[in-house]
Amino acid sequence: MTAHDPASTPDAGILPGDHLERLRTRVTGTVVLPGDPDWDDARRAWQLLADQHPAAVVYAATEQDVVATVATARKLGLSVAPQGTGHAATAIPSLRDTILLRTRALDTIEINPETERARVGAGAVWSQVVGAAAEHGLAAVAGMAPSVGVTGFTLGGGVGWLARSHGLAANSIRALDVVDAHGRSLHVDAARHADLFWAARGGVAPVVVTGLELQLYPIDEIVAGGLMWPLERAPEIAHAWRDWAQTLPDGVTSLVRVLRYPPIPEIPEFLRGRSFVAVEAAIQADADAADSLLQPLRALGPELDSVRPMSPADLASVHGDPDQPSPAYGESVVLSELTPDALEAFLDAALAPSSTSLLSIELRHLGGMLTPGRTGGGAVASIDGAGLVYSVGIVPFPEAQGPVRSAAAAVIERLAPYAADAVVKNFTDTPEAATALYGAAVERLRAVVAAWDPERVIRTGHPLD
Numbered sequence: 001m002t003a004h005d006p007a008s009t010p011d012a013g014i015l016p017g018d019h020l021e022r023l024r025t026r027v028t029g030t031v032v033l034p035g036d037p038d039w040d041d042a043r044r045a046w047q048l049l050a051d052q053h054p055a056a057v058v059y060a061a062t063e064q065d066v067v068a069t070v071a072t073a074r075k076l077g078l079s080v081a082p083q084g085t086g087h088a089a090t091a092i093p094s095l096r097d098t099i100l101l102r103t104r105a106l107d108t109i110e111i112n113p114e115t116e117r118a119r120v121g122a123g124a125v126w127s128q129v130v131g132a133a134a135e136h137g138l139a140a141v142a143g144m145a146p147s148v149g150v151t152g153f154t155l156g157g158g159v160g161w162l163a164r165s166h167g168l169a170a171n172s173i174r175a176l177d178v179v180d181a182h183g184r185s186l187h188v189d190a191a192r193h194a195d196l197f198w199a200a201r202g203g204v205a206p207v208v209v210t211g212l213e214l215q216l217y218p219i220d221e222i223v224a225g226g227l228m229w230p231l232e233r234a235p236e237i238a239h240a241w242r243d244w245a246q247t248l249p250d251g252v253t254s255l256v257r258v259l260r261y262p263p264i265p266e267i268p269e270f271l272r273g274r275s276f277v278a279v280e281a282a283i284q285a286d287a288d289a290a291d292s293l294l295q296p297l298r299a300l301g302p303e304l305d306s307v308r309p310m311s312p313a314d315l316a317s318v319h320g321d322p323d324q325p326s327p328a329y330g331e332s333v334v335l336s337e338l339t340p341d342a343l344e345a346f347l348d349a350a351l352a353p354s355s356t357s358l359l360s361i362e363l364r365h366l367g368g369m370l371t372p373g374r375t376g377g378g379a380v381a382s383i384d385g386a387g388l389v390y391s392v393g394i395v396p397f398p399e400a401q402g403p404v405r406s407a408a409a410a411v412i413e414r415l416a417p418y419a420a421d422a423v424v425k426n427f428t429d430t431p432e433a434a435t436a437l438y439g440a441a442v443e444r445l446r447a448v449v450a451a452w453d454p455e456r457v458i459r460t461g462h463p464l465d
């Protein structure tokens with residue numbers, strides 16, 4: 001009998017449903033159970049392709065709610081799956097016998113301009129944090145999409161517009177407040193519970209995070225935006241981007257992408273139903289220096305040019321990600337090199353007839369501070385590759401799923417000869433093997449999870465085993 005076995009608890013005769021009912025009186029937040037009128041809303045994730053069927057949903061309003069939820073789960077032999085937004089909900093294999101713990105209401109944000117750090121509640125999303133930081137002339141290593149949760153993004157690594165200059169977002173975590181699998185509230189940093197601090201950064205967090213302390217950086221303006229050309233010019237533009245990218249300092253993070261906008265009213269009229277090749281970039285330089293840098297691309301006469309000086313808070317608009325829950329399926333591959341041949345393969349894949357089912361096929365420039373050995377300290381602190389390809393399609397109705405999945409898989413297959421031995425967790429939408437995600441760190445991660453959560457009370461995306 002394990003400590004996680006419900007029969008080992010004093011009130012083992014009480015039915016699980018009664019315990020879950022009692023949880024309603026123990027938390028200040030809301031408990032929603034199957035059969036409740038708002039059950040379908042409660043179990044819905046931001047990622048609309050996820051069909052979540054937990055034992056209960058708890059909307060935590062306080063840290064004490066998290067403690068009560070973990071304690072109840074232990075008593076019942078259930079697991080707890082912490083979830084902020086549910087962007088990565090399809091990476092959790094199953095929520096059977098699991099309480100889905102929604103942390104979205106834990107969204108306090110405090111910026112300390114002296115230490116240049118942010119203390120952020122686990123439920124905050126990036127749009128909330130970047131605005132608060134920008135008021136002090138500071139920038140976070142944030143996600144490209146404003147609706148993505150700070151916690152999932154950062155624990156998962158985190159590749160944003162400051163990636164080449166400041167590395168993975170996980171490397172900017174300075175401390176975590178957590179509730180562990182035994183219901184204890186702990187402060188975790190490089191000195192306290194250092195093994196957990198290591199594991200949580202890019203690896204596995206066998207705890208519920210309630211707050212994060214993040215390093216911010218003194219950047220009050222950045223030059224960023226997109227240049228777009230009609231899709232017919234994709235080969236010329238993509239090769240020009242590759243040549244350009246080879247010359248860039250670490251202060252420039254950029255990507256090239258093929259975009260096919262569907263003819264739907266949600267898309268602005270000037271883009272609706274059209275296809276483009278685009279270069280997007282964030283340049284840490286003054287406006288004149290950025291103009292000089294961009295000259296080789298602007299000389300190619302983009303049809304649309306939105307690159308301009310902006311607050312780092314406005315970076316969230318550059319990539320054009322949806323701000324509302326969406327049904328999207330994507331796959332990724334890391335390229336070991338950005339040679340002309342690798343770029344030809346990218347173009348082949350992106351321009352193939354099957355790729356018309358995809359909304360976007362992008363190639364992000366890696367290197368800089370993402371390079372192994374340049375920064376870090378957590379379980380996954382770098383990406384060993386030159387480029388990251390992510391292709392994604394919208395699945396507005398179930399029949400669209402097949403074509404989108406096979407188109408995304410075809411892109412990966414075409415790029416296989418150039419694939420690096422690396423998988424980036426945040427760009428892996430379905431459960432992936434631990435060895436592929438964590439490489440050499442996997443055994444140490446298993447030891448940390450065994451020490452902190454031997455009964456596997458905490459359920460995360462991409463489980464270790």
Ligand SMILES: Cc1cc2nc3c(=O)[nH]c(=O)nc-3n(C[C@H](O)[C@H](O)[C@H](O)COP(=O)(O)OP(=O)(O)OC[C@H]3O[C@@H](n4cnc5c(N)ncnc54)[C@H](O)[C@@H]3O)c2cc1C
Pocket residue numbers: 082083084085086087088089092103122143144145147148149150151152153154155156157158159160205207208209210321322426427459460461
């Ligand atoms: C539109 C879109 C754009 C994206 N853009 C980028 C990008 O530019 N760069 C990038 O790196 N990624 C990007 N992602 C991927 C995104 O970073 C991951 O999906 C990330 O996990 C989302 O975090 P979340 O908290 O919003 O999601 P959630 O699904 O709520 O959480 C994801 C996982 O994080 C863990 N977690 C969340 N909260 C807690 C907690 N309180 N305690 C312990 N563990 C927790 C859990 O394992 C959970 O399953 C994008 C995703 C989408 C849908």
